[in-house]
Amino acid sequence: MPERPSITDLENLVAALPADEQARFARLFHVSTTIGSLNPPPSMEPWIEKFFGSVDAVRSQKIVKVTNRVTWEGALFNELRARRPMEAKGTGDLHKLILENVGDPFCKPLEGTPADSFGRAQGAHTITASNIAKYDGYHGVAIFDEHDPLAFTAAGVGDAMDTALAWAHQAHAEDARARYFLLMWNCLWKSGASIIHGHAQMTLTRDMHYAKVEHLRRAALAYRAQHGTSYFDDLYSVHQSLGLAFSLPGVRVLAYLTPVKEKETLILGQTLDETLKATIYHVLRTLVDGLGVTSFNLAIYLPPLVPVAGEDWNGFPILVRIVDRGDPNNKTADIGAMELYAASVIASDPFRLAETLRAAFSRAC
Numbered sequence: 001m002p003e004r005p006s007i008t009d010l011e012n013l014v015a016a017l018p019a020d021e022q023a024r025f026a027r028l029f030h031v032s033t034t035i036g037s038l039n040p041p042p043s044m045e046p047w048i049e050k051f052f053g054s055v056d057a058v059r060s061q062k063i064v065k066v067t068n069r070v071t072w073e074g075a076l077f078n079e080l081r082a083r084r085p086m087e088a089k090g091t092g093d094l095h096k097l098i099l100e101n102v103g104d105p106f107c108k109p110l111e112g113t114p115a116d117s118f119g120r121a122q123g124a125h126t127i128t129a130s131n132i133a134k135y136d137g138y139h140g141v142a143i144f145d146e147h148d149p150l151a152f153t154a155a156g157v158g159d160a161m162d163t164a165l166a167w168a169h170q171a172h173a174e175d176a177r178a179r180y181f182l183l184m185w186n187c188l189w190k191s192g193a194s195i196i197h198g199h200a201q202m203t204l205t206r207d208m209h210y211a212k213v214e215h216l217r218r219a220a221l222a223y224r225a226q227h228g229t230s231y232f233d234d235l236y237s238v239h240q241s242l243g244l245a246f247s248l249p250g251v252r253v254l255a256y257l258t259p260v261k262e263k264e265t266l267i268l269g270q271t272l273d274e275t276l277k278a279t280i281y282h283v284l285r286t287l288v289d290g291l292g293v294t295s296f297n298l299a300i301y302l303p304p305l306v307p308v309a310g311e312d313w314n315g316f317p318i319l320v321r322i323v324d325r326g327d328p329n330n331k332t333a334d335i336g337a338m339e340l341y342a343a344s345v346i347a348s349d350p351f352r353l354a355e356t357l358r359a360a361f362s363r364a365c
Contacts (some may be wrong), residue, residue: 003134003291004351004355005181005242005243006158006282006351007064007077007079007349007351008033008062008079008349008352009064009065010031010064010076010093010257011031011032011064012160013088014031014242017241017242017297020087021237021238021241024139024234024238024241025238025241025255026222026250027069027070027149027227027234028068028069028070028195028234028235028238029064029066029067029068029069029238029257029258030067030069031064031066031067032033032064032065033038033062033063033064033065033195034058034062034063034065035058035060035061035062035063036061036063036078037060037231038054038058038059038184039059040058041190042057043260046182048055049124050259056226057080058249061078063076063077063078064076064077064078064278065077065343066257066258067258067290068117068135068257068258069160069262070220070222070223070231071215071219071220073258073260073344074258074342074343074344075211075257075258075346076343076345076346077336077342077347078345078346078358079256079347079349080347081345081346081347086192091161091255091359092340094294094328094329095148097196097235098147098149098150098196098342099197101147102147102152102195104147104195105195105199106141106143106195106198106199106281107147107197107228109127109129109143110127111285113129113130113134114127114129114130115129115130115142115197116128116130116140116167116170116171117130117174117242118170118171118173118174119170120167121161121163121164121166121167122162123159124155124159125145125146125153125155125156125159125160126142126143126144126145126146126156126159126160126162126163126164127143127145127163128140128142128143128163128164128167129141129143130204131201132298135203136176136203136204136205137204137205137206137295138171138175138176138178138203138205139201139202139203139264140164140171140201140202140203140300141200141202142160142163142164142167142199142201142202143197143198143201144160144197144198144200145158146180146198147196147197148197148198149187149196149198149199150187150188150196150288150294151198151283152198152284152285153281154277154278154281157277157280157284158274158277158278158281158305160200161183161272161277161280162277163233163289164183164200164202165181165183165272167202167203168202169182169305170293170336171204172204172306174270175206177206177207178204178205178206179204179206179304179305179306180204180205180206180208180209180213180304180305181203181204181302181304181305181307182202182203182204182205182209182213182231182299182301182302183200183201183202183299183302184200184201184202184203184231184297184298184299184300184342185199185200185201185296185297185298185299186201186289186297187294187295187296187297187298187325187345188294188295188325188328189295189304190295190325190326190327190328190330191295191297191325192297195329196225200203200263200298203303204305208311209295209304213301213311216301216319217311217313219231220232220315220316221312224315225365230315231246232268232315232316232319234274235254236252236254237266238305239255239256240273243351243354244256244350244351244353244354245354246357246358246361247358248275248279248361249268249275250269250270250271250273250275250276251267251268251275251279252268252269253266253267253268253277253279253283253357254263254266254268255350255351255353255354255357256265256321256349257350258344259323259346259350260321260323260339260344261323261325261334261335261344261346262323262324262325262326262334262341262346262347262348263287263291263293263322263323263324263350263353264321264322264323264324265321265322265353266282266319266321267279267280267283267319267321267322268317268318268319268320269317269318270317270318271318272300272302272318274316276301280298280322280363282330282360282364283357284296284322285317285355285360286321286356286361287324290356291324291353291356292309293324294328294362295324295325295326295327295328296322296323296325297321297322297325298320298321298322299319299320299321300317300319300321301318301319301320301321303316313336320340324348328329
């Protein structure tokens with residue numbers, strides 16, 4: 001393996017693996033590489049050099065397409081896209097904007113937010129509210145006591161998750177049919193958050209899990225039936241063999257090869273215990289402090305709160321997905337028709353993400 005591997009070398013990196021690891025990779029992923037070529041007119045050269053460094057950088061562009069054969073997620077990697085000029089760029093001071101918004105309804109949640117029909121759950125740093133415009137019958141908000149959504153602490157992150165889970169159990173006690181729990185954290189408006197104040201959201205739904213969670217469950221079951229092994233174990237092993245994953249006691253961390261968007265990190269655990277909560281915190285702090293992420297989405301997939309007859313959740317982990325949503329001052333959306341209807345277009349390199357995460361966890365431990 002090269003001293004500093006890159007996503008652009010993925011085909012060669014896979015070819016250098018032992019035969020059994022190549023076979024496992026091929027069960028899960030398909031990879032192909034192409035070259036995009038263009039011939040700019042001389043009049044464009046100064047503009048190209050300003051934004052892309054050199055004309056040669058754009059004349060011949062290496063693009064790597066990775067497809068997950070099990071889940072049918074796909075990504076097209078071209079690091080040159082990170083250097084595209086953004087003409088719809090704002091100039092706001094993000095920290096100033098956050099501070100100017102102190103005093104919003106979440107700053108006084110007992111006065112500014114409604115309670116759910118069963119009341120509220122409250123932790124040391126978090127209190128829940130009922131979402132005013134709901135996704136589902138049970139849709140709540142876990143409001144942090146810290147206004148600045150980027151000033152989160154380990155204690156605050158852990159408490160938010162504990163409080164959200166307590167909310168789910170309260171909702172389930174009111175309605176036994178509601179048993180599929182989803183925890184989400186949209187940080188700042190670029191991620192879809194409508195209120196700046198730090199908060200997560202949670203839902204508890206009936207009948208079956210949300211479509212993407214259920215799709216993953218069924219895909220993993222089909223994989224196990226076909227290959228006699230766990231999809232999630234093989235997913236980790238493929239990433240580990242390429243240097244894209246590492247483990248802690250009971251927790252596995254992956255820089256995902258088919259990210260939905262930039263810098264997507266997967267965390268796999270068995271229970272929402274202190275190790276998993278601490279890992280989530282350290283990944284988030286590394287993204288924010290080490291990689292300059294200022295807006296992100298986080299989602300936690302969990303099996304149902306109670307067993308469901310006829311549904312096989314054996315081997316399905318607690319799965320955390322975290323993705324960078326870009327600069328909040330950039331008015332250009334990071335998701336377009338390609339992401340909605342084809343495959344994700346990615347400018348960041350998962351090998352650099354894995355490198356940064358591994359170094360951060362080495363220091364923390």
